[in-house]
Amino acid sequence: xxxEKKYDIIxxxxxxxxxxxxxxxxxxxxxxxxxxxxxxxxKIPGISAAGKFPEITDYTPPADVELLxxxxxxxxxxxxxxxxxxxxxxxxxxxxxxxxNIPAIVVxxxxxxxxxxxxxDVGGEPGxxxxxxxxxxxxxxVLERAKIAGENFSRIADYLVIGESIPGGTTTALSVMLAMxxxxxxxxxSSMPDNPHDLKTxxxxxxxxxxxxxAGSLTNDPIKAVxxxxxxxxxxxxxxxxxxxxxxxxxxxxxxxxGAILAIIKALNPGVLKNIAIGTTRWIISDAKSDLxxxxxxxxxxxxxxxxxxxxxxxxxxxxxYERGFVKEGVxxxxxxxxxxxxxxxxxxxETLLGEIExxxxxxxxxx
Amino acid sequence: xxxEKKYDIIxxxxxxxxxxxxxxxxxxxxxxxxxxxxxxxxKIPGISAAGKFPEITDYTPPADVELLxxxxxxxxxxxxxxxxxxxxxxxxxxxxxxxxNIPAIVVxxxxxxxxxxxxxDVGGEPGxxxxxxxxxxxxxxVLERAKIAGENFSRIADYLVIGESIPGGTTTALSVMLAMxxxxxxxxxSSMPDNPHDLKTxxxxxxxxxxxxxAGSLTNDPIKAVxxxxxxxxxxxxxxxxxxxxxxxxxxxxxxxxGAILAIIKALNPGVLKNIAIGTTRWIISDAKSDLxxxxxxxxxxxxxxxxxxxxxxxxxxxxxYERGFVKEGVxxxxxxxxxxxxxxxxxxxETLLGEIExxxxxxxxxx
Numbered sequence: 001x002x003x004e005k006k007y008d009i010i011x012x013x014x015x016x017x018x019x020x021x022x023x024x025x026x027x028x029x030x031x032x033x034x035x036x037x038x039x040x041x042x043k044i045p046g047i048s049a050a051g052k053f054p055e056i057t058d059y060t061p062p063a064d065v066e067l068l069x070x071x072x073x074x075x076x077x078x079x080x081x082x083x084x085x086x087x088x089x090x091x092x093x094x095x096x097x098x099x100x101n102i103p104a105i106v107v108x109x110x111x112x113x114x115x116x117x118x119x120x121d122v123g124g125e126p127g128x129x130x131x132x133x134x135x136x137x138x139x140x141x142v143l144e145r146a147k148i149a150g151e152n153f154s155r156i157a158d159y160l161v162i163g164e165s166i167p168g169g170t171t172t173a174l175s176v177m178l179a180m181x182x183x184x185x186x187x188x189x190s191s192m193p194d195n196p197h198d199l200k201t202x203x204x205x206x207x208x209x210x211x212x213x214x215a216g217s218l219t220n221d222p223i224k225a226v227x228x229x230x231x232x233x234x235x236x237x238x239x240x241x242x243x244x245x246x247x248x249x250x251x252x253x254x255x256x257x258x259g260a261i262l263a264i265i266k267a268l269n270p271g272v273l274k275n276i277a278i279g280t281t282r283w284i285i286s287d288a289k290s291d292l293x294x295x296x297x298x299x300x301x302x303x304x305x306x307x308x309x310x311x312x313x314x315x316x317x318x319x320x321x322y323e324r325g326f327v328k329e330g331v332x333x334x335x336x337x338x339x340x341x342x343x344x345x346x347x348x349x350x351e352t353l354l355g356e357i358e359x360x361x362x363x364x365x366x367x368x
Numbered sequence: 369x370x371x372e373k374k375y376d377i378i379x380x381x382x383x384x385x386x387x388x389x390x391x392x393x394x395x396x397x398x399x400x401x402x403x404x405x406x407x408x409x410x411k412i413p414g415i416s417a418a419g420k421f422p423e424i425t426d427y428t429p430p431a432d433v434e435l436l437x438x439x440x441x442x443x444x445x446x447x448x449x450x451x452x453x454x455x456x457x458x459x460x461x462x463x464x465x466x467x468x469n470i471p472a473i474v475v476x477x478x479x480x481x482x483x484x485x486x487x488x489d490v491g492g493e494p495g496x497x498x499x500x501x502x503x504x505x506x507x508x509x510v511l512e513r514a515k516i517a518g519e520n521f522s523r524i525a526d527y528l529v530i531g532e533s534i535p536g537g538t539t540t541a542l543s544v545m546l547a548m549x550x551x552x553x554x555x556x557x558s559s560m561p562d563n564p565h566d567l568k569t570x571x572x573x574x575x576x577x578x579x580x581x582x583a584g585s586l587t588n589d590p591i592k593a594v595x596x597x598x599x600x601x602x603x604x605x606x607x608x609x610x611x612x613x614x615x616x617x618x619x620x621x622x623x624x625x626x627g628a629i630l631a632i633i634k635a636l637n638p639g640v641l642k643n644i645a646i647g648t649t650r651w652i653i654s655d656a657k658s659d660l661x662x663x664x665x666x667x668x669x670x671x672x673x674x675x676x677x678x679x680x681x682x683x684x685x686x687x688x689x690y691e692r693g694f695v696k697e698g699v700x701x702x703x704x705x706x707x708x709x710x711x712x713x714x715x716x717x718x719e720t721l722l723g724e725i726e727x728x729x730x731x732x733x734x735x736x
Contacts, residue, residue: 031524069516103523107486114489116509118475118517121482121489141484148437149486155471156399156524 003308007346009338010306012285013293018303021277022342024159024249030339031157032093032102033240034068034332035164036061036119037109037233039127039135042168046199049082049167049191049326057167062115064090064165064331065106068097072364074116079364082191086318086326087365089333092309093163095356096333099348100340102161105153107146107240109166110136110232122146122236130175130207130229139227143239150243160244161279161339163253163332166233173260175204175229180263181216182298188256189290193325197289204229222264230260238264245272251279251305253335255328259295266300277303279335282310283328307337309350316361319354371676375714377706378674380653381661386671389645390710392527392617398707399525400470401608402436402461402700403532404429404487405477405601407495407503410536414567417450417535417559417694425535430483432458432533432699433474436465440732442484447732450559454686454694455733457701460677461531463724464701467716468708470529473521475514475608477534478504478600490514490604498543498575498597507595511607518611528612529647529707531621531700534601541628543572543597548631549584550666556624557658561693565657572597590632598628606632613640619647619673621703623696627663634668645671647703650678651696675705677718684729687722 003010011018038061041047043054060080063073067090073079080088097104106115110124122145127136153160166172170188177184185201208215211228218225226234238261241250246269252258258278266273284292285306296302311319322328340348371378379386406429409415411422428448431441435458441447448456465472474483478492490513495504521528534540538556545552553569576583579596586593594602606629609618614637620626626646634641652660653674664670679687690696708716 029524069520101523103520105517105520108489114491116491116513118488118490118513120486121476122486123482123484145484145486149473152437152471152473155469156397 005308007341008308008350009341010282010285010308012306013296013304014301017301018277018305021249021303025342027345028158030102030159030161030343031153032097032104032161032332032336032339033107034065034104035107035109035162035233035237036065036111037127037166037231038112039166039168039172039231040129041171044203046196047168047171058112060167061111061165062113064088065115066117068094068104069117075113082326084326086321087361088331089327089329090331091360092333092357093331093336095360096336096340096353099352099356100343102339102343107149107236109142109236120149124232124236127232130172131203131210133211133228135228136226136230136232139223139235143235146236146239147243150240154244154247157248159249161251161253161332161335162237162240163335164233164237164257165331166231169231169233169257171200171203172229172231173257174200175207176225176260177263178204178215179208179213179218179225179229180222181219182259182263182295184259184295187291187295189284189287189328191327195289220267222267234260234264237261241265241276242269242272245275250276251335251339252276253279253332255280255284256290256292256295259299262296262299262302273300273302277305279338280304280306281329281334282306282308283322287328305338307334309337311354314354315358318365319357319361373676375709376676376718377709378650378653378676380674381664381672382669385669386645386673389617389671393710395711395713396526398470398527398529398711399521400465400472400529400700400704400707401475402433402472403475403477403530403601403605404433404479405495405534405599406480407534407536407540407599408497409539412571414564415536415539426480428535429479429533430481432456433483434485436462436472437485443481450694452694454689455729456699457695457697458699459728460701460725461699461704463728464704464708464721467720467724468711470707470711475517475604477510477604488517492600492604495600498540499571499578501579501596503596504594504598504600507591507603511603514604514607515611518608522612522615525616527617529619529621529700529703530605530608531703532601532605532625533699534599537599537601537625539568539571540599541625542568543575544593544628545631546572546583547576547581547586547593547597548590549587550627550631550663552627552663555659555662557652557655557696559695563657588635590635602628602632605629609633609644610637610640613643617643619645619703619707621647621700623648623652624658624660624663627667630664630667630670641668641670645673647706648672648674649697649702650674650676651690655696673706675702677705679722682722683726686733687725687729
């Protein structure tokens with residue numbers, strides 16, 4: 001499929017708005033923020049690519065941000081990989097940020113393991129299984145604190161790029177979207193080629209039932225929706241956007257989980273939506289088993305931009321596997337790649353990015 | 369005494385270097401960072417202005433940064449005050465940052481009470497009494513993490529202004545300076561007009577003795593000096609400077625405690641000292657009972673700049689009392705005032721600052 005592009009960035013949805021967003025940030029200095037959290041949902045068999053050891057998902061978010069800030073992980077050996085050995089998308093994010101000299105900050109919405117790098121504490125705690133009906137504690141407070149951080153960062157950065165790392169996050173996103181009246185059934189993405197939609201929908205619907213809410217009954221109460229069936233990344237992420245987007249552009253970097261973030265923002269301050277674009281990867285927009293556009297168009301006229309990454313020519317099998325529907329996105333990989341291209345006015349291309357990713361892959365994965 | 373000034377900023381020491389530093393930052397956008405911590409030293413009777421309830425010093429740093437970020441405190445009612453009712457210098461800092469629209473971030477070196485605002489966790493813990501010989505845990509790790517944060521902030525801010533809030537901090541500073549060969553006896557400042565030099569020196573010397581070290585024996589080992597007889601603010605503060613000052617100017621905002629910070633930096637990376645200036649208040653440089661210049665000149669040729677604040681004409685007794693030697697400095701008050709003047713190219717003067725401080729005083733203290 002041929003897409004209209006700016007540099008190696010696909011204008012996938014709301015093209016004119018997407019072009020305007022890119023013009024506004026071209027050559028500018030962004031701050032990349034990675035929000036992290038854990039939810040027990042990741043440990044439900046079959047939900048995430050956790051394999052035989054679901055506890056390993058506790059280590060993924062801290063290891064991802066260690067990779068971003070240090071260039072290697074501290075809380076685990078090597079880097080996070082899927083059971084098939086495919087490396088974390090944080091490898092893409094880190095490579096993009098390093099190439100373009102973009103600073104990064106971590107905001108911890110609630111993880112079981114604390115990263116061994118500086119992180120912003122916004123008072124959050126790890127999330128529970130959404131079938132308990134008490135998924136996230138302290139949502140309003142975390143959102144308010146993250147908002148303060150977002151306001152302050154918006155005064156020094158030209159714009160923000162915000163990503164996330166939370167295993168199991170598409171199922172909690174589906175649940176929050178259902179509660180808020182967005183029909184995302186069969187539309188959320190997966191890090192596995194075989195997207196377990198039936199399982200996700202069953203768990204999401206069961207969680208709503210246990211919480212005593214109907215699809216759409218919490219359209220105007222995102223705090224309650226997240227508290228009941230969300231995850232701890234969400235209030236941190238949404239708070240940052242709410243604090244920053246009235247002052248500077250914000251590229252929300254992720255796949256279908258961004259639908260839940262947009263729904264929260266729309267309910268709390270729709271005026272800032274005009275300053276927001278989604279930054280993701282080609283693997284997400286070309287995925288036949290999820291539908292980001294179908295989700296976003298139910299919420300607001302938000303442009304979707306996708307980094308036109310292509311690993312098919314990579315020297316490494318672990319990277320070529322991205323082309324077969326594994327991983328796809330995460331840790332703001334697509335948004336970080338877009339930001340690197342825009343900061344360098346296109347001189348960082350998908351080729352230069354792949355070269356840097358391969359160098360880091362070799363250093364971190366191949367030779368360990 | 370007549371001083372040479374730029375706007376309402378006194379060029380007190382190393383005037384030419386001070387002028388150059390100010391030229392470099394004029395009209396630029398700084399990031400203000402407040403480092404915080406607690407040490408049990410604050411609870412030694414007579415050391416800090418804690419009055420009858422030494423536990424109250426646990427609340428001062430979190431309350432100070434809440435005031436900076438929210439405009440009011442959450443963990444206490446009102447604002448931190450001395451036993452005489454004189455308000456925290458955070459009132460000055462907050463007023464300066466607000467007037468000049470300067471963003472602020474908190475880095476927590478280790479407090480007993482967590483602030484109800486976003487803060488950066490660098491893995492620190494509250495400090496012990498320095499007479500235990502194990503004052504601060506995890507010094508090297510905290511320093512490394514703070515350095516990463518400093519590096520990242522230096523990529524988006526034009527320059528950094530770093531302040532501190534840690535009750536009892538001049539005694540730990542004295543101890544670290546003694547261990548590192550700087551004779552600061554009788555030279556450190558106090559928030560009280562009657563500076564208890566004899567008590568501070570006795571505690572510092574006793575701490576060195578208990579730790580089995582001699583004055584000057586740790587000149588080249590700041591990690592050990594802080595671990596044995598320092599406080600948890602120090603590695604956070606020094607790490608931030610070490611991470612940022614190779615790239616951007618850094619105004620280290622405080623009084624005589626900055627001597628300990630400079631000694632640590634000089635031992636670890638003397639090359640960055642040329643990018644550093646001290647920003648303080650007129651109350652510090654005109655204090656007959658301490659000697660900032662006498663401390664700094666033992667370490668390096670660092671300019672000392674002082675905000676020429678004058679509260680003698682204030683409507684409020686609580687502020688006029690600053691002119692009688694109470695409080696003097698803290699929470700980066702002098703540096704924040706300097707940054708506000710420089711960002712506004714002098715249109716924020718000591719008069720406009722006093723007006724804003726009085727408005728905030730009235731709102732927070734007078735009418736509570």
